[in-house]
Amino acid sequence: MIREALVWLEADLGKGAGDTAQSWSQALEGSLNFWNLLEGTHVLTLMLFAGTIFVVDLRLLGVTFRRTPVSVVSDRVLPLTVAGFILMFATGLALFLAKPVVYYHSIWFRAKLVFLAIAMLNIVIFHTRVQRNQAAWDTLAKPPSAARISAALSLISWIAVITMGRFIPYNWFDCGKPIPHVMNVLENCAASEHGAVDKESMAKIAGGRAQ
Amino acid sequence: MKLTFEVFFPALRPWVQNLVNVWPAPFVKPQFASFEVLHILSLILLGGTAILMNLRLVGAGMTDETPSEIYRNLRRWQDLGVIGIVVTGVLIGMANAERLYDSTAFIVKMIALVAGIVLTYGASRPVARADGAVSNGARFWLLVGGALFLLGLGVFVTGTLINVGLFHLLTATALIVLIALTGRLRWIYLAGLIVLIAVQQYLTHVTIGTDDIAKLDPVNKTFFVLYSLWIFGAAAVQLFTKGRGREAGALAKLIAYATILVWVVGAAAGRWIAFA
Numbered sequence: 001m002i003r004e005a006l007v008w009l010e011a012d013l014g015k016g017a018g019d020t021a022q023s024w025s026q027a028l029e030g031s032l033n034f035w036n037l038l039e040g041t042h043v044l045t046l047m048l049f050a051g052t053i054f055v056v057d058l059r060l061l062g063v064t065f066r067r068t069p070v071s072v073v074s075d076r077v078l079p080l081t082v083a084g085f086i087l088m089f090a091t092g093l094a095l096f097l098a099k100p101v102v103y104y105h106s107i108w109f110r111a112k113l114v115f116l117a118i119a120m121l122n123i124v125i126f127h128t129r130v131q132r133n134q135a136a137w138d139t140l141a142k143p144p145s146a147a148r149i150s151a152a153l154s155l156i157s158w159i160a161v162i163t164m165g166r167f168i169p170y171n172w173f174d175c176g177k178p179i180p181h182v183m184n185v186l187e188n189c190a191a192s193e194h195g196a197v198d199k200e201s202m203a204k205i206a207g208g209r210a211q
Numbered sequence: 212m213k214l215t216f217e218v219f220f221p222a223l224r225p226w227v228q229n230l231v232n233v234w235p236a237p238f239v240k241p242q243f244a245s246f247e248v249l250h251i252l253s254l255i256l257l258g259g260t261a262i263l264m265n266l267r268l269v270g271a272g273m274t275d276e277t278p279s280e281i282y283r284n285l286r287r288w289q290d291l292g293v294i295g296i297v298v299t300g301v302l303i304g305m306a307n308a309e310r311l312y313d314s315t316a317f318i319v320k321m322i323a324l325v326a327g328i329v330l331t332y333g334a335s336r337p338v339a340r341a342d343g344a345v346s347n348g349a350r351f352w353l354l355v356g357g358a359l360f361l362l363g364l365g366v367f368v369t370g371t372l373i374n375v376g377l378f379h380l381l382t383a384t385a386l387i388v389l390i391a392l393t394g395r396l397r398w399i400y401l402a403g404l405i406v407l408i409a410v411q412q413y414l415t416h417v418t419i420g421t422d423d424i425a426k427l428d429p430v431n432k433t434f435f436v437l438y439s440l441w442i443f444g445a446a447a448v449q450l451f452t453k454g455r456g457r458e459a460g461a462l463a464k465l466i467a468y469a470t471i472l473v474w475v476v477g478a479a480a481g482r483w484i485a486f487a
Contacts, residue, residue: 027421032424033375036375036376036483036486037375037376037378037379039482040376040379040479040482040483040486041379041382043251043478043482044379044383044475044478044479044482046251046254046255046258047254047255047257047258047259047261047262047474047475047478048258048259048262048386050255050259051255051256051257051258051259051260051262051263052259052262052263054255054256054259055259055260055263055285055288058288064284064285064288065276065284067280068273068275068276068280068284072273072275072276073273076272076273076274076275077263077272077273080262080263080266080272080390083386083390087386159252162248162251162252162255163248166244166247166248166251167244167248170244
């Protein structure tokens with residue numbers, strides 16, 4: 001059902017009359033410069049978003065700004081992080097709109113969403129649980145282990161999100177290519193227009209022919 | 212004429228072509244994407260520290276701390292970012308050398324890299340360390356780094372198919388100015404930006420068809436100039452306006468703006484290597 005919705009999004013949404021009419025998605029992907037500008041902005045915004053959240057995480061780990069209260073660092077830096085996130089989310093959404101079906105079948109995009117969910121969950125847990133007694137450790141050079149674990153998890157999950165995002169353009173595990181069975185399942189390749197080709201089955205066929 | 216490294220070093224092509232076979236390129240090439248990730252992570256570290264250190268000089272961000280305290284806490288992380296982009300840049304560059312040799316965006320990136328290092332280590336960091344005081348040395352390096360930055364921008368503006376990437380510079384400047392301005396000035400600036408965006412959208416989507424490139428091109432170029440005038444004009448006003456009362460002087464602010472933006476231009480040019 002999700003795939004059908006994405007196919008409609010890609011092929012039909014915003015499509016006018018006539019044979020050459022394009023959907024919004026197709027127009028965006030085929031644009032002369034707009035897609036490039038969106039992608040460039042998405043990557044460049046990482047400097048603002050991830051660059052500032054890393055500093056907050058490093059403070060929580062107790063490795064920088066050790067003489068500055070955690071609340072001062074987070075109150076001053078996080079508004080910049082949020083501004084970066086809004087820009088990154090908006091451009092990311094537009095980039096997704098350009099090729100929704102390709103992203104749907106991408107293992108890297110799916111992994112990116114999983115790590116994004118972990119990062120978000122970590123933020124929720126930090127604000128609802130870890131931060132509850134912040135007044136007690138706000139000025140400590142080295143915050144308690146719960147805060148440090150949360151910071152480490154934040155760093156790891158955002159680095160994972162960035163890594164998965166960078167891997168998306170690579171076709172190592174594209175549907176239709178001979179890829180491990182587990183990848184075909186994880187990417188729902190059977191439903192894709194290229195189908196699922198199991199590497200193991202191909203190897204068996206090749207082995208049988210050789211015999 | 213397309214400005215590439217071949218124009219300056221035409222005899223180097225065989226050497227450049229062979230770089231992919233020189234160690235460690237054969238090791239890097241199969242892991243190219245992983246080294247790209249390291250390059251991006253280094254850029255993030257460099258960008259984040261540059262933004263926080265220089266926004267403080269502009270009078271925004273971590274205003275509870277002195278610029279020297281921010282410098283003291285972030286300098287080693289920034290060093291790590293600079294070393295990271297240079298090392299990973301050399302590695303992925305070796306594995307992709309011929310493409311870079313033929314790329315105008317790569318020239319912009321290299322000029323911006325040198326300008327970024329000059330402005331960061333020669334001007335921005337000494338000024339932050341001195342809590343906003345601009346020494347003669349910092350003035351000198353501002354001139355050198357600023358001249359290189361302008362040279363890089365000149366190549367970017369004249370580069371066919373890549374000059375659209377300058378919109379990244381405009382976006383970044385627009386954001387910094389929005390963060391740095393305070394009170395009524397911020398609202399006037401934001402209102403002006405919104406009006407410009409609305410008029411451009413109306414003209415390019417309603418008055419002119421979205422597929423009429425011949426008419427769209429001059430309109431978009433005109434708006435690029437209008438955006439530049441509005442955004443850099445507001446930045447100039449911010450340089451000489453007292454905001455939250457804790458920022459440095461106009462020259463230190465100029466150094467701060469230039470240092471953030473030079474890294475933005477370097478990163479933008481790096482991205483546009485892939486597009487054109």
